[in-house]
Amino acid sequence: MSLLDLKNVQRNSLPLVFIVTLIFSFSFMLFFTQSTFAAFPGGNGLIAFSSDRDGGPSEIYVMNPDGSGATRLTFNGQEDGRPAWSADGSKIVFVRGDENDWEIWSMNADGSNQKQLTNNDDDDDWPAWSPDGSKIVYQKFTVPPDHWDIWVMNADGSGQRLLYDSGHDDEMPVWSPDGSKIALTQYDSTSNSDQIWVINADGSNPMQVTSPPDNTNDFNPDWSPDGSKIVFGRPGQSSNEIWVVDADGGNPTRITSGETHFVPAWSPDGSQIVFVHDSFDEQTYLEIYTMNADGSNKKQLTSNLTPDDTPDWQPINIAPVGGVTSPINKLVLLAPYLALVGLIIALTTVIIKKRN
Ligand SMILES: [Ca+2]
Ligand SMILES: [Ca+2]
Ligand SMILES: [Ca+2]
Ligand SMILES: [Ca+2]
Numbered sequence: 001m002s003l004l005d006l007k008n009v010q011r012n013s014l015p016l017v018f019i020v021t022l023i024f025s026f027s028f029m030l031f032f033t034q035s036t037f038a039a040f041p042g043g044n045g046l047i048a049f050s051s052d053r054d055g056g057p058s059e060i061y062v063m064n065p066d067g068s069g070a071t072r073l074t075f076n077g078q079e080d081g082r083p084a085w086s087a088d089g090s091k092i093v094f095v096r097g098d099e100n101d102w103e104i105w106s107m108n109a110d111g112s113n114q115k116q117l118t119n120n121d122d123d124d125d126w127p128a129w130s131p132d133g134s135k136i137v138y139q140k141f142t143v144p145p146d147h148w149d150i151w152v153m154n155a156d157g158s159g160q161r162l163l164y165d166s167g168h169d170d171e172m173p174v175w176s177p178d179g180s181k182i183a184l185t186q187y188d189s190t191s192n193s194d195q196i197w198v199i200n201a202d203g204s205n206p207m208q209v210t211s212p213p214d215n216t217n218d219f220n221p222d223w224s225p226d227g228s229k230i231v232f233g234r235p236g237q238s239s240n241e242i243w244v245v246d247a248d249g250g251n252p253t254r255i256t257s258g259e260t261h262f263v264p265a266w267s268p269d270g271s272q273i274v275f276v277h278d279s280f281d282e283q284t285y286l287e288i289y290t291m292n293a294d295g296s297n298k299k300q301l302t303s304n305l306t307p308d309d310t311p312d313w314q315p316i317n318i319a320p321v322g323g324v325t326s327p328i329n330k331l332v333l334l335a336p337y338l339a340l341v342g343l344i345i346a347l348t349t350v351i352i353k354k355r356n
Contacts, residue, residue, distance in 0.1 A: 040087045040131060040177045041225035042268040045314030046109075048073075048083035048092055049288055052306035060094055062109070062314070065267075065290065067301030073111030082310045085109075086129045087177075089314045093117075093127040093136055104138055106155065109314070117157030128174045129155075130201070137163065137173040137182055150184055150203070164203040169194070172220060175201070176227050176247075183209070183221040183230055183247075196221045196232055198247065209249045210234075222265045223247070224293075225315075231264045231273055242275060242295070255295030266293070268315035274301075276309055 046062040053061075054072065057079040063070040074080040076096070083094040093106045096116075102123045107114040117136065118124040127138040133155060140151045148171045150164040164170055168187035171194070175182055180201055185194040186208075194217035196210040212218050212234055221232045224244075231244050240260045245252040255273075264275040270293065277289045277300075286307035291298040302308040 040085075040223070040268060040315050041270070042087075042089065042315035042317055044267050044269050044272070045085075045089050045316040047274055047288070047301070047311050047313050048085060049302075049308055049311040050081040050083065051302070051304075051308045053304050053308070056306070057098075058307070058309070060092070060111075063301065065272075065301075065313075066299075067288075070302075073107065074114070080105075082126060084128045084312050085314045086133050087131040087315060088133065089316045091129075091133070093129060095125055095127065097123075104136065104157075106136075115157070117153065117155075118160065124151075126172050130175050131177055131179045137175055139171045139173060139184075147187075150182070150199075164199055164206070166197075166206065174222055176223050177225055178227050181247075183223060185217070185219060185221065191215070194218050196230060196245070198230075207249075209247070210243075210245055210252060211249075218243075220263045224266050225268055225270045231266055233262055233264060240278075242273065244293070255293075256291075257295075263310050265312050267313045274311045274313055276311065 044065055047065055048060060048062050050058045051061055052058050057077060058081055059072055059074045060080045060083050061070050061072050073092075078096050078098055080094055080096050083092045085092060090109055091106055092109060093104060095102045096105050097103055101121060102125050103119060104117045104124045104127045105114055106117060123141040125139050127136050129136055135152055136155055137150060137152050139148045141148050148169045149162055150170045150173045151160060152163040153160040164184070166186045168189060171185045173182050173184040181198050182201055183196060183198050186197040186206075187194050191212075191214045193212045193214060195208055195212060196218050197206050197208050199206045209230060210218050210232065216235055219233045221230050223230055228247055229244050230247055231242060233240050234243050234254075239258055240262060241254050242256045242261050242264045243252055243254050260278045260280070262276040262278065264273050266273055267290075272290050273293055274288065274290050277287050278285070279287075285305060286309055287303060288301045288308045288311045289298050290301060
């Protein structure tokens with residue numbers, strides 16, 4: 001619309017100002033709603049994982065979701081593993097150590113600013129962020145009582161404290177996308193099995209989610225980005241299968257068949273699951289795959305003679321350049337421009353009205 005057109009409509013400019021104000025408000029609402037989205041859902045970014053491909057001990061890498069562009073982030077003589085993305089996709093928490101002692105570290109998404117968060121003689125392992133990035137939940141093995149407990153600390157490593165102890169092994173904690181709950185595995189001595197449990201984020205109200213057969217250990221729970229489901233691993237007759245269960249324990253469903261899989265993790269857009277496949281073939285030892293969230297359409301991302309392990313998928317608020325953008329992401333990208341155009345039209349209208 002040109003200024004000339006605006007002049008012609010100036011006598012009826014109130015509706016125009018109203019529409020412009022609406023566009024302006026809606027654009028900013030959309031922009032700020034998305035940019036403060038403090039949870040694990042989002043667009044699908046990079047996949048972080050650990051690998052021995054450069055000779056070991058293992059290092060942390062990131063790659064595109066099709067397996068291309070693998071980039072190494074850590075360089076040292078210790079094992080680095082179990083990377084976990086923050087909800088805004090800007091940071092990675094991970095473990096570093098050896099068989100004698102593990103510590104928890106954090107770094108930026110590009111590997112810069114590596115910081116040690118724990119420093120003690122206990123094993124500290126399996127870290128995961130709270131959705132607002134302020135805390136990290138993890139498992140710690142202390143002697144006594146000679147079993148794993150769930151601990152929590154601030155993101156800078158301060159305030160380390162015991163969060164939950166069932167009296168047996170409690171492991172593999174992961175925060176729910178809305179921040180209210182934590183899923184974990186808990187040992188049950190009656191059935192001699194590890195079950196998936198969900199506790200409140202303050203450690204209260206433990207609730208059993210899975211009931212594996214006796215002598216069977218469920219492992220690696222991870223929340224769907226909408227918080228409604230939990231994916232996990234369960235040993236079968238001669239394989240490890242991936243299962244999905246409602247967060248309240250309903251509808252446990254096996255989504256793989258006859259192969260051995262580990263460490264499933266949901267994609268931020270909810271459509272896929274990344275996992276590790278073990279073929280027990282020395283030529284294809286521990287490779288990372290993706291599949292649809294219903295178990296269909298498996299795709300192999302890595303292929304080499306060393307272990308590729310513990311994948312986790314980066315959530316991003318806006319899709320990367322060249323990546324797939326959802327309709328909401330396209331609107332978010334347009335929002336500031338719409339807002340600016342709205343502002344210019346509104347100001348122009350006011351000026352023209354004043355002149356007349
Ligand atoms: Ca290393
Ligand atoms: Ca330690
Ligand atoms: Ca315990
Ligand atoms: Ca491999």
